[in-house]
C-alpha cells in the first residue's frame with residue numbers, strides 16, 4: 001500500500017549508492033514549485049537538474065516547462081531473460097543517455113547475476129537496488145517471474161510507474177511471505193484505500209509469475225495465470241476532480257528491493273513493512289545482503305490502433321499539464337541526449353564538436369566539460385552532487401524532509417481485492433483487444449497525506465562491498 005511514495009524514496013536514496021554525495025543544495029521540485037530554468041528537469045525523486053534528470057522519471061508537471069523532460073521511448077514487445085548475457089543490458093544510471101537500443105534497464109544500486117537470474121541486492125545499511133525499464137508501456141501486459149526477499153522491513157516491488165506518477169504495484173513485505181499486496185495510484189495522489197491483497201504460497205521460496213494487465217478500462221493482477229484482483233476504470237470516478245482516478249499514462253517497469261523498515265522512515269512505513277529492518281539477519285550474515293531474485297520478464301504492448309495506447313512512433317510526450325491519457329502524444333521526437341548537459345529543450349547540449357549527430361553512446365561523462373553546470377550525471381564527473389534524488393530524497397510534493405506523512409500502512413479496504421480468480425476478463429484470454437468494456441461505476445477513495453523522503457546516508461562503501469560480498473555470498477548460496 002504505502003508503496004509508491006516509499007518506493008520512490010527508497011529508490012531515491014538508492015541513488016546515493018552511485019556516489020558519495022549528500023546533496024544539500026540541489027533544488028527540489030513539486031507541483032507547486034517547478035524547477036528553475038538553469039536546472040529545468042524534475043526527477044522522479046523531486047530534484048532539479050539536467051542530463052539524467054531529464055530522462056526516465058522526469059516529471060513534466062514539475063519541470064521548468066512542459067518540454068524540459070526528454071520524450072520517453074515508446075513501448076516495445078520484449079522478453080527480458082535476466083540471465084548472465086542480459087547483464088550487459090543493465091546500465092548504471094550514470095551511463096545512460098536515453099537510447100533504449102543500448103540498454104534494457106537503468107540501474108541504481110547493485111544488481112548481480114546468479115544462476116542465470118538477476119539478483120537485486122541490499123547490503124547492510126544500504127538503500128537497496130532499483131531497475132527501471134528504458135522503454136515505457138502505455139497499457140499492455142507485463143509479467144515477472146520472481147522470488148521475493150525475506151525479513152522484517154525488507155520490501156520487494158514490481159511496479160509500473162509513469163513520469164506523472166500514475167502507478168500500478170505489486171509489493172511484498174518480507175515478513176508476510178504469503179501475501180502479494182497490490183495497489184494503484186493516479187498521479188501520485190496517495191489514496192491508500194486502493195490496495196488489495198492476493199494470497200500466494202511462500203514468495204521467498206517459490207517462483208511465481210506476477211502479471212499486471214492494464215487496459216484503458218481495467219487493471220488486472222494475475223498470479224501464476226490466475227486473476228487475483230480486478231479494478232475497473234469505471235469504479236474510479238472522482239466527482240470532486242471530475243476525472244477518472246485511474247492510471248493512464250506511459251509507464252516504466254520498475255523492479256526493486258528497499259528497506260521499508262529503515263529507522264529513518266516514518267513509523268507508519270516501518271509498521272507497514274513489518275517492523276524495523278534487521279541488519280544482522282541470517283541473510284546479511286550469510287550473503288552480505290538481502291536479495292530478491294528476478295527471472296524472465298515479458299512486456300506485451302497494448303498496441304492500440306489509435307490513441308490511447310499506441311506505440312507507433314519513437315517517443316511519448318505530454319502536450320498538457322493535465323497529464324491524462326488524451327494529453328499523451330505518440331511522436332517521432334528523438335529520445336537521446338548528446339551529453340549529460342542536455343535537456344528536452346537542448347538535447348545537443350555538450351555535444352563534442354565534430355561528433356556526428358545521432359545516438360550518443362553511453363559514454364561515461366568523463367570529460368564533464370560542463371563546468372559548473374547544474375546537477376546532471378548521477379555519480380559521475382565533476383560536480384559531486386549529481387544524483388537525481390540523491391539528496392534528501394523527497395517524493396512529489398515533498399519537502400525533502402526525512403520524516404513523513406501520516407498514515408503509513410493502515411490497511412484500508414481494498415476493492416474487489418483478494419481471493420483468486422475473478423476469472424473471466426472482458427478482454428479475453430491474453431487480451432488487450434481494445435474491445436474490453438465494462439459497465440457501471442462507483443466511486444472509491446479516501447485519500448491521505450503524502451509521505452516523504454528518507455534521510456540519505458552515505459553508502460558509498462556499499463557498492464564495492466556488495467560486489468565483493470556478492471561473489472562470496474553467491475558461492476554459499
Ligand SMILES: *[C@@H]1O[C@H](CO)[C@@H](O)[C@H](O)[C@H]1NC(C)=O
Pocket residue numbers: 216233244246247248307308324325326
Ligand atoms: C483515456 O482516453 C479516452 C479517450 O480519450 C477516454 O475516453 C478515457 O476515459 C481515458 N481513460 C482514462 C482512464 O482516463
Ligand SMILES: *[C@@H]1O[C@H](CO)[C@@H](O)[C@H](O)[C@H]1NC(C)=O
Pocket residue numbers: 176179181195196197410411412413414417
Ligand atoms: C494485506 O495484507 C497485509 C499483511 O498481511 C495486511 O496488513 C493488510 O491489512 C492487508 N490489506 C488488505 C487491504 O487487506
Ligand SMILES: *[C@@H]1O[C@H](CO)[C@@H](O)[C@H](O)[C@H]1NC(C)=O
Pocket residue numbers: 189191238239240241245444445446447448
Ligand atoms: C479526488 O481528486 C482530488 C483532487 O485531485 C483529490 O484531492 C482527492 O483525494 C480525490 N478523491 C478521492 C476520493 O480519491
